[in-house]
Structures are given as structure tokens and as C-alpha cells.
Amino acid sequence: MKHLLSTHDLALHDALRLLDTAEEMAAVGEREIKKLPALRGRTVVNLFYEDSTRTRISFEAAAKRLSADVINFAAKGSSVSKGESLKDTAQTLEAMSADAVVIRHPASGAPARLAASGWIDAAVLNAGDGTHEHPTQALLDAFTLRRHWAKVAGTGSPGSDLTGMRVLIVGDILHSRVARSNVWLLKTLGAEVTLVGPPTLLPVGVDTWPCTVRYNLDEALADRPDAVMMLRLQAERMNAAFFPSTREYSRRWGFDDARLAALDTLGLGDTVIMHPGPMNRGLEISAAAADSVRSTVLAQVRNGVSVRMAALYLLLAGGTHDDPAAPAVRENPALSPTKEPAV
Amino acid sequence: MTGAEPTPGHGYLIRGASPLGGPRQDLLIRDGLIARVGPGAAPDSGTQVIDADGLIALPGMVDLHTHLREPGREDAETVETGSRAAALGGFTAVHAMANSSPVADTAGVVEQVYSLGERAGWVEVRPVGAVTVGLAGERMAELGAMAESRARVRVFSDDGICVSDPVLMRRALEYVKAFDGVIAQHAQEPRLTEGAQMNEGEVSAVLGLTGWPAVAEESIIARDVLLAQHVNSRLHVCHVSTAGSVEILRWAKARGIRVTAEVTPHHLLLTDDLVRSYDPVYKVNPPLRTADDVQALREALADGTIDAVGTDHAPHPSEHKECEWAQAAMGMTGLETALSVVQHSMVETGLLDWEGFARVTSTRPAEIGRLAHQGRPLAEGEPANLILVDPAARWTVDPYRMATMGRNSPFAGLQLPGRVQATFYLGHPTVLDGALNAPLTPAAKETAWTG
Numbered sequence: 086m087k088h089l090l091s092t093h094d095l096a097l098h099d100a101l102r103l104l105d106t107a108e109e110m111a112a113v114g115e116r117e118i119k120k121l122p123a124l125r126g127r128t129v130v131n132l133f134y135e136d137s138t139r140t141r142i143s144f145e146a147a148a149k150r151l152s153a154d155v156i157n158f159a160a161k162g163s164s165v166s167k168g169e170s171l172k173d174t175a176q177t178l179e180a181m182s183a184d185a186v187v188i189r190h191p192a193s194g195a196p197a198r199l200a201a202s203g204w205i206d207a208a209v210l211n212a213g214d215g216t217h218e219h220p221t222q223a224l225l226d227a228f229t230l231r232r233h234w235a236k237v238a239g240t241g242s243p244g245s246d247l248t249g250m251r252v253l254i255v256g257d258i259l260h261s262r263v264a265r266s267n268v269w270l271l272k273t274l275g276a277e278v279t280l281v282g283p284p285t286l287l288p289v290g291v292d293t294w295p296c297t298v299r300y301n302l303d304e305a306l307a308d309r310p311d312a313v314m315m316l317r318l319q320a321e322r323m324n325a326a327f328f329p330s331t332r333e334y335s336r337r338w339g340f341d342d343a344r345l346a347a348l349d350t351l352g353l354g355d356t357v358i359m360h361p362g363p364m365n366r367g368l369e370i371s372a373a374a375a376d377s378v379r380s381t382v383l384a385q386v387r388n389g390v391s392v393r394m395a396a397l398y399l400l401l402a403g404g405t406h407d408d409p410a411a412p413a414v415r416e417n418p419a420l421s422p423t424k425e426p427a428v
Numbered sequence: 429m430t431g432a433e434p435t436p437g438h439g440y441l442i443r444g445a446s447p448l449g450g451p452r453q454d455l456l457i458r459d460g461l462i463a464r465v466g467p468g469a470a471p472d473s474g475t476q477v478i479d480a481d482g483l484i485a486l487p488g489m490v491d492l493h494t495h496l497r498e499p500g501r502e503d504a505e506t507v508e509t510g511s512r513a514a515a516l517g518g519f520t521a522v523h524a525m526a527n528s529s530p531v532a533d534t535a536g537v538v539e540q541v542y543s544l545g546e547r548a549g550w551v552e553v554r555p556v557g558a559v560t561v562g563l564a565g566e567r568m569a570e571l572g573a574m575a576e577s578r579a580r581v582r583v584f585s586d587d588g589i590c591v592s593d594p595v596l597m598r599r600a601l602e603y604v605k606a607f608d609g610v611i612a613q614h615a616q617e618p619r620l621t622e623g624a625q626m627n628e629g630e631v632s633a634v635l636g637l638t639g640w641p642a643v644a645e646e647s648i649i650a651r652d653v654l655l656a657q658h659v660n661s662r663l664h665v666c667h668v669s670t671a672g673s674v675e676i677l678r679w680a681k682a683r684g685i686r687v688t689a690e691v692t693p694h695h696l697l698l699t700d701d702l703v704r705s706y707d708p709v710y711k712v713n714p715p716l717r718t719a720d721d722v723q724a725l726r727e728a729l730a731d732g733t734i735d736a737v738g739t740d741h742a743p744h745p746s747e748h749k750e751c752e753w754a755q756a757a758m759g760m761t762g763l764e765t766a767l768s769v770v771q772h773s774m775v776e777t778g779l780l781d782w783e784g785f786a787r788v789t790s791t792r793p794a795e796i797g798r799l800a801h802q803g804r805p806l807a808e809g810e811p812a813n814l815i816l817v818d819p820a821a822r823w824t825v826d827p828y829r830m831a832t833m834g835r836n837s838p839f840a841g842l843q844l845p846g847r848v849q850a851t852f853y854l855g856h857p858t859v860l861d862g863a864l865n866a867p868l869t870p871a872a873k874e875t876a877w878t879g
Contacts, residue, residue, distance in 0.1 A: 093634065172750050192752035193625075193636040194706030201705065202750075215754070217636035265636060289641070290633030 086403070088200045088209040089396050091218040092270035097246075100227070100273055105243045106395035106403075107228050107388070113150065114391060123402050124153035127184040132174070133212070134160040134190040139362060140212050140222075143386070144187045147393035153401075156183070171195060175204035183207045185401055193217035193262075208400040216260045222361055223266030225392040227274055229359065229385050230312055237311075237355050248275035253305050255338060256316030256369055257286040257327075263361045264316060268296055281305045282338060285327040302338055306347055314359040315340050315370045335368050345374045357381050438474035439463065440857065442850075445480035445816055447806045449782030455485060457812045460855035465808055478860075480816050483849055484782055487790040488520025488551075488813035489767065490802045492583065492612070492690050493666060493738030495759070496522070496553070498544060499537070500529025505743040505833050507544035507553060510763070513741070513832035514551045515858040517763040518848040520813035521552035521794070521802045526563070527588045533558035533569035535577035542579035549867030550858050554797060557581040559600050559611060563589050568600060575607040582798040585612035587666055588713075590648060592618050597652060601661035608798060610688075612664040613652055615673070616714065620644035625754060627700040627715040635703060637753065640715045642670040649673050653680035653687050664796055665689040667740050669714040671724035678733045688796050690738035691725050693769035694760055694838055698722075702838070708749045708756030709838050712742070722773075729788055730779040736793040739766045743834020761834040765825060767817065768844035775819075776845060782819075801854075812855035821847035831864065 086099055095103075113121055129148040131141050141157065148155045158178075171190075178186060185208040188196045193215030200209040213219040227247065234250050235242040252271055258264045258280050271278050278296035280287065291298055299305045306313070318334065328334045335341065340358060348356050358370070358379045366372045375382060439458030446452050447465070456464040456475070471477050491514065497505035507524070514522045524541050526532035532541060538555040545553020557574035561567045563586045574581040584604060591597045591613060600611050621644045626632050628639020649665055653676065656663035668674065668689045680687045694712065699719050702710045710716060728734040742759025749756050762769075770789065774780040780788065794803025801811040822845055827837040851859035856868040 170747065170751055190752065192754040194754075195752045197706045198752055201707070215636055216638075262636060265634070288633035289628050289639060290630040293630045294633070 086400060088196075089220055089400060090197050090200055090209065090211045092220045092223050092266045092273070093218065095220070095270065095273065097273050100224075100270060101244065101246065103224055103392070103395050103399060104228050104231060106399060107224070107391040108243050110394040110398070111388070111391040113394075114387075120150050120152060122152050123398055124148065124151040127153045127401055128156065128182060129153045129185045129187060129397060130156045130158055130178050130183045130207075131212075132158045132160070132178070132186050132188045134188070134195070135213070137189055137213065139386070140189060143389040144212060144393050146390050148397055150390070151394055151397055153397065171199065172202065172204050175199055175202070178207065179205040185210060185397060187212050189213045191215055210396060210400065213262055215262065217262050218266045219262040220266050220270070221389070221393050221396055222263050223270040224396070225385055225389040226267055226314065226359060226361070227270050228388045228392050229381050230271070230276070231274070233355075233357055233381070234311070246274045247271060250276040250312065251279070251308070251310045252276050253279050253281055253310045253313045254316065255281045255302060255313060255340070257318055257322055258282050258291065258316070259286045259288045260319060260322065261316050267314065268294055272296065279305055279308070279310070283328050283334070286322070302344065303347070306344060307351065309351060309353060310356060312357045312359060313340065317361065317363065318365055318369050331368060339369050339371070340374045341371045342373050345371065345377060345379075348379070359385060362386065439476075439855070440852070441471045441475050441477045442480045442485065442816065443477055445483050445485040447485045448786055449484050455806065455814075457852060457855045460812055462806060462808055462810050462812045462814070465806065478816070478850065482820065483816040483818055485806055486518075486782065486786050486815050486817055487803055487806060488815055488851060488853065489518045489789040490793040490797065490799060491519050491522040491739050491741070491763065491766070492664070492736055492793045492797055493587070493692075493740045494522040494524055494763065495527070495740070495742045496524040496541070497743065498528060499540065503745050507541065508548045509831060509833050510741070510743070511545060511548045511550035511553055512864060513761075513763040513830060515851050515853065516831050516848060516864060517765070518767045518815040518817065518851055519551050519763065520815075520851065520853045521554060521797075521799055522763075523554050523556050523583055523797055525587045526556045526558040526585060531558050531562050532556065533561050533563070535570065535573040535579075538574050538579040538581050539577050549869055551853055552799070552802065554583070554799065555579045555581055556587070556612065557584045559584045559586045559591050560596065565589060565591060565593055565596065568596065568603065571600070571604055571609065572607065575609060582607070582609050583612050583664070583796070584609055585614065585666065587612065587614045590614050590616040590618060592648070594651060594655065598655050598659060601656055601663060602659045605661055610662040610664045610796060612666050613648065614666050615645045615648035615652065617644040617648050620647075624715075625711070626703050627717050629700065629718060631700045631703055635706070637703070640713075642672050642717070642721075645670055645714055646672040646676060649676050653677070653685050656687055657683065657685045661686065663687045667692050667695065667714055667738060668725065668728075668734055669695050669717050669721065671721045674724045674728040674733055677728070681733060688735040688792070689733070690736045690793070691729055691734045692738060692740045693762055693766045693773075695725055696722060696729070696773040697769050698838055706753045708751065708753050709760070709836050709840070711753060711756050711758050712740075712760050712838075713758040726773060726777070726779055729774060730784065735788065736796060737766060737770055737788050738793070739763055741832070743832050744836050746835055749836050759836065761827070761830070761832050761837045763832060764830045765837060765839050765844065767848060768823070768846045769839065771819065771846040772844055812852050814852050815848055816850040818847045818849050819845065821845065823847055
């Protein structure tokens with residue numbers, strides 16, 4: 086793996102390697118000194134063309150725990166807002182010897198463009214591009230689901246996949262990079278994915294995706310899912326005639342208290358509720374659902390750092406092995422804890 | 429330049445070419461005309477002999493759809509560079525689209541473009557007039573003044589923008605009947621294509637790019653053919669791109685509606701799968717469609733449902749393509765690859781013979797544009813607008829070796845068949861041995877017309 090641009094092109098063994106490495110990284114997070122020397126002397130640039138404090142600080146924490154130098158480059162208030170092109174920005178970062186560029190961009194495909202253009206040599210990590218993909222979000226979701234699925238099965242998480250797990254993804258699929266990345270990755274890991282949303286917010290062509298599509302959330306819940314992932318409803322969709330009103334949307338596709346109760350009625354004791362955040366409480370998810378024991382929202386945030394550490398580590402220090410039999414992470418001396426506290 | 433001007437009485441003898449791929453003939457070109465067709469014509473003194481062994485002679489190609497960018501965007505293309513590209517591509521006439529800056533919506537601007545074309549002298553440059561003032565889609569431009577100007581405009585188009593107002597479209601269709609004009613519609617329902625980036629379908633769903641649905645083209649074509657029927661006017665549909673559009677055109681033609689249509693070379697070969705690279709060189713309007721659409725377009729061009737090939741040559745400066753997909757400009761160059769792409773997708777697939785090739789690249793577009801001296805048979809007494817093509821040649825497309833200023837060729841790196849060896853524009857060789865020779869100067873043209 087040279088770049089992490091999408092989950093669409095992520096092979097199963099690479100996905101498992103990322104998730105297993107993330108387990109190792111999570112263990113680091115449990116230690117008193119949460120830091121590894123693996124990326125010491127390497128430079129990671131967070132190139133953000135969209136505001137996203139959550140994703141940026143997650144990547145920043147991940148890079149710092151691996152001892153990388155981190156440069157945050159917010160497009161707003163920089164030369165980018167004065168009209169500098171992606172090409173010129175990329176070449177500037179190249180001239181500054183960036184080893185990895187974590188890019189968040191409102192245009193679908195901007196990270197792929199950066200990776201393929203020859204403007205820059207660095208590893209490119211897609212931190213969300215337009216309505217295309219958000220692969221590290223899907224990886225952290227898969228990581229969260231895998232831990233849950235292993236716990237239900239009474240086994241260990243490392244090495245396992247999501248075979249047989251039934252996952253609902255609910256809401257605005259059309260504009261969701263989170264949904265796209267999850268559909269491909271969860272399918273690769275063996276899960277059965279069902280998309281639920283208003284027909285206006287499902288893309289033309291969705292019938293070719295490796296998942297089931299439904300319009301009725303209650304019927305989808307009656308099919309006994311193991312996880313329900315609620316998507317954020319973006320403010321700009323609310324007035325664009327995709328649905329009559331936010332009240333109707335909420336009634337039909339929101340995870341409200343009645344649907345929370347329905348999980349109990351259906352005897353679905355192990356079904357979890359996920360949300361990539363930030364949540365519109367009372368719109369796509371009720372406060373009770375968001376705060377219930379079923380909610381994995383905070384675990385997702387926590388796991389995000391581990392997954393992003395794994396991605397940075399494998400792209401920058403993981404060697405060129407793409408084969409699943411490559412030496413396991415734990416044999417790598419770079420992953421033993423830092424001997425002295427970092428300066 | 430002076431050395432290349434034909435002296436009256438001096439001419440060219442093309443030896444052993446195959447007109448339209450048929451039996452080998454000699455063609456004697458003199459005073460701008462085809463003076464003689466037949467075997468064994470003897471050269472007299474001053475006649476230059478051109479060995480055309482293995483070459484096919486075809487009528488000079490006529491492009492109904494070219495963006496020459498001048499006036500206004502001379503950083504993208506000029507009439508000079510664009511018409512050089514046209515000559516190299518085997519064209520003897522091009523229609524310069526109206527979306528320049530200022531827009532070609534007055535007699536003054538179309539005459540300026542016409543004069544620039546004359547001065548360049550590589551091909552006949554026929555300006556297309558805008559349908560509405562400033563392409564704004566609100567008020568009809570002075571179509572009559574443009575028709576009566578020295579540029580003799582017959583094709584009117586707001587290309588790049590659809591004349592979406594049905595009343596305005598109806599009036600324009602009616603109005604141009606007064607001077608045998610035609611409205612060339614860019615069929616794109618604007619509300620259905622707000623923010624559209626690529627064909628809406630399986631690929632756009634995966635890529636997360638806003639879709640440009642086929643229905644946005646088809647619904648406008650359906651409306652326009654009915655309008656054309658209602659007012660008995662001539663309608664031309666630009667760059668048809670979907671299988672559904674083909675069905676509507678077939679239906680309209682069967683009913684006797686006076687509609688013609690063109691297809692671009694890129695829509696005959698490329699599909700939206702290429703967008704997976706997010707390389708904006710594949711960004712074009714209308715967008716690349718599916719393999720089924722490509723097949724339907726090829727069959728429609730072969731059976732005459734689609735009349736002509738129009739390149740939609742759209743050069744852009746590199747900074748408009750070296751960027752994110754959503755910010756990139758739409759358009760592809762096409763003048764210097766059109767012949768090869770059409771040979772590859774239509775002739776080598778057996779869908780068209782060379783006679784059919786001449787029909788769709790020359791005869792029909794000249795008829796649609798009302799160009800009396802173009803698209804004529806390769807016969808004695810006809811204007812000598814013709815090309816010599818080596819059908820056996822194979823070449824690899826390199827945008828950096830083209831005459832156009834645009835480097836945005838989606839065919840870059842592809843190996844394609846067919847090469848233009850010579851282009852004769854009014855009896856004057858603008859291209860010889862596959863390279864630019866010399867333009868036809870106004871003085872030489874005068875000789876050609878009067879001689």
C-alpha cells in the first residue's frame with residue numbers, strides 16, 4: 086500500500102492488516118506513555134480544505150503518538166483561499182519533504198488526483214473527499230464492529246472478520262462518503278449490508294452495489310440487524326426538496342425512542358447503534374438512542390485514533406510488503422514502547 | 429508563403445489514389461478545381477506530381493462543431509492555431525462556435541471571426557451565430573444580420589448552454605426559416621443537470637460525482653423535434669450522447685421531421701469508466717456515457733439516424749485541467765484525432781466503408797451547414813477540397829506534437845489507425861506529407877475562384 090484513497094480498492098488482506106495493526110496501536114493507547122518512536126523524523130501534513138476539527142485532531146493525535154512531526158495546513162486563511170491550485174500546494178509540500186499528506190477536500194477524487202498526478206511523492210491518505218469516500222472512518226467503524234462481533238461470539242478480535250454480521254446504514258446515502266466507504270469495506274469483511282433511506286437520497290446505480298436497499302426503516306429493523314449506523318443529515322440537504330420536511334424525515338428515517346424500544350421488543354440485546362458524528366440529536370437520532378448502552382459513538386472516536394495510527398504506520402513504515410504473510414507488527418522493534426519520554 | 433502559392437495554370441497531379449476507397453485514379457487539380465479524374469493523366473510543365481500509392485482520396489472533412497476560442501480566449505486557442513489543427517486533421521471547413529468573448533451574437537463579431545479565418549487560410553472558417561444575446565437564453569440575437577453579413581451564417585447555436593426556454597426555441601426555429609438557417613441545439617435540461625460532473629449511473633454512484641442523467645438530454649431532444657415538427661423548421665442536435673436520444677431521433681426522422689444530428693468522435697469510443705481515474709482530461713459535456721450508448725451511437729451513425737461527426741474540439745489551457753475534477757473545465761481537443769477515431773470505431777469495425785465515412789464527415793455536415801463548395805463529390809469540375817489518407821498508418825497520440833494549443837486530448841497514448849497525408853483546400857495543399865505546408869492566401873484564393 087502506497088496510499089489509502091478508498092476502501093473500494095482495498096483487498097481483504099490489507100483491510101485485515103490495517104485492523105490488526107490498529108489493535109496493536111490500541112494497546113499503546115492503554116499504556117501510561119502513549120507514544121511509539123515508529124515515525125520519528127517523518128513529517129505528516131494535515132491538508133484540510135474543509136473544516137473538520139474531529140477528523141483533524143484524530144489524525145494529529147495518531148501521528149503524534151507515532152512520534153511524527155505534524156504540520157496542520159488549513160486551507161481557509163492560507164494561500165489556498167487566495168486561489169492557489171491543488172497542484173501548487175502539492176508541489177510546495179513536496180518541496181518541504183512531506184512524507185505523508187492527509188487530505189480532506191470537498192471535491193470527490195481530489196486525493197486520487199493528488200496521488201496519481203506526479204505532483205508529490207508523499208503517501209496520500211484520504212481523510213474524506215466530497216461525496217466519494219472516507220476510508221479511515223469506515224476502518225474505524227469496521228474496527229468497532231469487529232470488536233463487538235468478536236465479543237458476541239466470545240472470541241478475540243485480531244484476525245477475525247465480519248462474516249454473517251448484518252449492518253444497516255440509514256440516511257442520506259447519496260451524499261455520504263461514510264456510507265460508500267462502509268459498503269465496500271464491510272462487504273469485503275463478510276458483513277451483509279442493507280441501505281435504508283428515502284429513494285431521493287439513494288444514488289442512481291445503487292442497484293449494482295453489493296448490498297440490499299430498503300426504504301422502510303421499521304421493516305429493516307424487523308429483519309434483526311446486528312448494528313444500525315445512522316448517518317448525519319447535512320443541513321444543505323434539508324431545503325433541497327429531497328424530502329418534504331425534516332419532521333417527516335425524522336419520523337420515517339430517524340432512530341427515535343420508539344425504534345430504540347423496538348430493538349428490545351424484538352429481543353435484539355446485542356444490536357449496537359453507530360453514528361460517525363457530529364450528531365443532529367432529535368433529527369436522525371434521538372438523545373436517548375445516542376446516549377444508550379447500545380451506542381458506540383464514543384468508542385468509534387477512540388478507535389479512530391488507533392485506526393489512523395495503523396494507516397500512517399503501514400503507509401510510512403510498513404515496508405513495501407503487500408503480502409499477507411509479511412512480518413507481523415509485533416515483531417517490529419519500532420513498535421516497542423519509547424524508552425524515554427518524548428521531548 | 430509566397431513560394432507555395434499556386435500560379436494560375438499550375439496544378440497538382442495526384443497519382444494512383446483510391447477515391448472513397450475505390451479503384452485507383454489520377455486526380456488533376458488546377459485553379460482550385462478538380463480538373464480531371466481518370467487513369468493516366470499526363471503532367472504538363474509546372475504540375476507537381478504527388479504519389480498517392482496506397483492512399484485513399486476523400487472529400488475534405490467538414491466540422492460542424494469547433495471551438496476556436498478567438499476572440500477572448502487566445503490563451504486557449506486562436507483561429508490560426510485551431511485552423512492549422514483542422515487542416516492537419518483533414519478538414520477543409522470548420523464551424524466556429526459562438527461562445528467566444530465577446531459572444532458571436534452580432535454581425536460584427538461573426539465577420540471578425542470570418543476574416544480571421546480568411547487571413548489564416550488553412551480551412552474555410554464559418555462562424556456559428558449565437559441564438560440569444562450573450563448566450564443568456566433571454567432575447568433572440570440578430571440572426572438575420574448575421575445571416576446577411578459577409579460571414580453568411582446559417583448555423584445558429586448557444587452551444588455550451590441549452591436554449592431551454594421552449595417559447596424562445598420555437599421562435600428561433602421559426603425565425604431562421606427566412607434565410608434557410610438551422611438551430612443547433614445543445615440539448616441539456618438545465619435544472620436536471622445543476623452541478624453535474626459526469627454521466628449519472630453505476631460509475632457516478634461509486635465515485636460520488638454529481639450525475640448528468642441521460643434524460644436531461646433526451647427530454648430536450650424530444651421537445652425540440654416536436655417543436656420542429658410543429659413549425660416545420662430545421663433542427664440540428666449537437667453532440668448526441670445517449671442510446672435514448674438515438675431512439676427519439678429515429679422516431680422523429682421516421683415521421684419526416686426535419687432534424688439532423690451529430691456525434692463526437694470521443695462519444696464513439698470512450699466510456700464513463702475512464703472517469704474512475706478522476707483525470708479531468710475525461711471531463712466533457714455532454715459526459716462520456718456507457719458502452720451501450722457507444723454501441724447505439726455507432727449504429728445510428730452507420731444507419732444515418734445520426735447524420736454527421738462533429739468534433740466539439742474544445743481546447744483548454746493546462747491549468748484548467750490540472751486540478752480537481754469538480755473544478756476542471758469541460759471539453760476535449762478533437763480536430764487532429766477525429767479521422768483516426770472514426771476510422772477506428774466505424775470503418776475498422778465494418779460499420780462504415782469509406783464512402784460512408786465521406787458521408788458522415790463531409791457530405792452531410794456540408795449540407796447541414798449549407799456550405800456549397802464543401803462536401804462535394806470527387807468529380808471533374810468540383811471544388812478541389814479533398815484529402816489523401818493513409819489508412820494503413822498507425823500512430824500514437826501525443827498532444828504535445830499537435831498544432832492545437834490544447835493539450836487536453838483524451839486519446840493521449842492511444843495507438844490509432846489512419847493518417848492524413850495531404851489536405852487540399854480549394855486546390856491548394858495546406859498539408860503535404862503529413863505536415864503543414866502553407867495557407868491559402870487571399871490572393872491565391874481570388875485566383876482559385878476566378879480562375
